[in-house]
Amino acid sequence: MLTVHHLNNSRSQRVLWLLEELGVPYEISRYERDPNTLLAPPELRAVHPLGKSPVITDDGLTIAESGAIIEYLVDRYGAGRFAPAPGTPERLRYTYWLHYAEGSAMPPLLLKLVAQRIAAAPMPFFAKPIARKIAATLQSNFVDPQLQLHLGYIDKELGATGWFVGHDFTAADVQMSFPLEAAAARSGLQSQLPAIAGFLQRIHARPAYQRALERGGKYDILGG
Template structure:
């Protein structure tokens, strides 16, 4: 039995979605973030030394990292339906998105979250103006331009296809769901990104996505 070590409001939600798309039986072991630090509880370190989510166990295997988990599950259980065959150009494109989502798209989103918190965090009156000034400068001069760069790139990639992997829905779309939902929540998707907005609507309308939400529980990216 596959066990998903599921942290609330985290990347592990897309693992539940993939399992629902595959129609596989699985169990959920739930963990809650610390409400003050928003960090995962120490109990997750008993599963994986980094104490982060997602992590799955499948028999004797324990596996972390979203891209690795998604590729493993798709290769083992998807029977060629959600991931292209090895050695094909389609597989190369799919692998690119599996790595891009975490390696390129997520860092500026994490910086946005961190510097927004710095800007609004409680601080002594003589420190607060300096901290806010630094945070705003970093956001304005680096983080926000990087977010726009990635959004423009992703919007352009959907110009010729409804899905990132090509003509058919694939694990590439599942992997990109988290950064795109985070983009929409933290930075907004205005009228300049109609392709991305339509992608999110298609994604949210999938029955498997809805089932994953029901099983995973409340899901908010603040």
């Protein structure tokens, strides 16, 4: 039986969603973040040396990294669904978004989260103004402009069809869901980004997405 090693409020939620879209039976092994550090528990290192999620185990294989997991699941269980045919321009675009999600979209979002935590972290009173200034400068001079650049680009790309590859839903939409949900939660999505807002509404309405939420449990990133 395929097992998803599922960490609460994490990228593994989109793996559950893809499995629901595929209709593949699976089990969930649950892990909870440390309430103070928000880090994954050390028990995950028994599954994969980095101790991070998502990780799946299937037929003797242990597979980490969201993009690699999604490619594996679609190749093994998709039966031609949720990915364009190899060798086509659409397949190249599909592969691009699978890599863009973590390689380009997520870094500024993670930096924004780090800056916000620095500004809010407990520290001696004399150090707090300095830390807040550094965090504010990082956000205003680099992070927020990068987010604006990437979100504007994504919104324009989605504007053509509403999906990341052609006119149909693919696993690239699953992969891109997490950075866009994170952006909505951490930085908001302004009214100038209607294609992104519409995309999130569409994916959240999908029955498979709703089933994944029921299986996975509370997903706080949706509400910030």
